[in-house]
Amino acid sequence: MPRVRSLDSARATCEHYHPGLGKALEETDLVEREAPGGPVIELFREHGGPALLVPPGFGGRGAGLVDAVRVLRAVGSYSPSLAAAATMHHFTAAMLFSLDDRDGGLTAAQRALLRGIVPGRKLMASGWAEGRTRQNVLTPAVSARPVDGGYLLNGSKKPCSLSRSMDLLTASVAVPDAGGRPELAIALVPADTPGITVHPFWSNGALAAAESDEVRLTNVFVPGDLVIRTTAGDPDRLSELQSTGFVWFELLISAGYAGAAAALVQRVLDGGRGAVTDRAALAVRAESAHLLLEGVARAVGDGDLAGEEAVAAALMARYAAQDTLCGAADLALELLGGMDFIRSPEGALLAASVRPLAFHPPSRTSTAEPLVDYLGGNPLALA
Known part of the structure; x- marks a missing residue:
């Protein structure tokens, strides 16, 4: 049976950092998983989810941006709700712990509180x-x-x-x-x-x-x-905090939605739905979004992109992924067919779970002028 190989790789990365999480999530039906009060957040907590981006000095796993993008894609393929929720924790961790790397960073009281994140889950x-x-x-x-x-x-x-x-x-x-x-x-x-x-x-x-x-x-x-x-006497501190926040948030939140789309693609491949050219076109749409997000993550992690250049790249990758993933979700539902739509709520649920990427900040409208100005050689000035 054809597999989405990059999704298998992402799930292996998730298993490395959170052993047993994927299996535990799959033991519950997707609709129950995604319902209000579902078990996904507590399963995330139980399987070491809070530790992913916490530095080793604070007891965490200290994952880099590429691995974090892969983990969130895997999580999104199991539970789009969990990917959205986990992104908020991870984005916060990335920003807070980045402050401790600078002079005048976290105070003793702040460090003491944050040291409790991993052992206390x-x-x-x-x-x-x-x-x-x-x-x-x-x-x-x-x-x-x-x-x-x-x-x-x-x-x-x-x-x-x-x-x-x-x-x-x-x-x-x-x-x-x-x-x-x-x-x-x-x-x-x-x-x-x-x-x-x-x-x-x-x-x-x-x-x-x-x-x-x-x-x-x-x-x-x-x-x-x-x-x-956020400044603490260092005028560059706020700028770095904003850059870190934007880059991590945009890439991680987008990766979660890419995971939901990948799960839809896998359903189409599992069912052999549509002509092979249709299945290939669907896979290309979903995989291109994933490759774009991971490429920006790798460039940032390797130091090839930094500051406003990294922010601009993350935003453009997010908006491109947003369009591509929605198109992939639409095509996947079409290929799955009307009887699948009638008999199973899972495909429609996954497709609907791809759409909210468009609603996360900053909106495409609000960044249009800043991005055009940036591409023309001006500083990136996000309101």
Whole structure:
């Protein structure tokens, strides 16, 4: 039976970092896996999911960007919901631990909290600006008012994946700098802190197991030593944080959707559906998106792309993959045929789970002018 060989390779990489996860996920029917309250997040936790991008010095696996893209593609092929949720944890880990590599990095209190991620199998939810129209993912989504010993946080994040399983909420906030001007900071907030509540929000059947509900913060106190200043006296620190955040987020989130599309391709190959030329065309569409994402990941990992050049490449790879994967999903459903659509919800569920890539920030519309300007030789200026 024909196989999607690159998907087999991605699943082998996933097995290397998370032994038994793929098998455990497959033991539950896909529809049950993807339903609200499904088991996928706890299975991810039990099989070492939180450790993937945590550096070895903090007890983690320290995977590089290429392996991370492969793992997320594999996870997406098993459970698109889990890939979306896991991306939020991994993207957060990539940014937070990158701060510790610089002078004036994490404080002792911040390190102590983050050292508990791997042994405690803790999951980090991302309280950034995703879900807010025309907002940079790093734009503060929560207000922070200085009080004695720290800050009071108010605001909400919707949708917020991992909302019901998170152990730690990381929120972008604006705090005053030495001159009283607002400065981007990251608040590390344990999920059991008083004032944090979770409310129903996600109503779509696609990606329903990602726990993408609303998290509200009402006068949530966070100590000052758990607020990470993104400049900390280093003007290059924020720029590097933004670059890291964009690159990791765009490539990992796209890889998860590429996995969902690959699972659809495998269903077509398993059934021998359509003419061989149709199956080849389908495979080319799905594989080209995967190869593009992995190519950018490799260039970034090897140091061939950095800074705004890496951000631009990641964004363009994401938008190209977005178009290609949706086309592949449409063709796969057509080849599977009407009786498969009628008798089995799995194909339609996977196809619907490819579409939300278009809704993650930044939107194609919001980056059109910055990318055109960048291609013309100007700096990449994302709003």
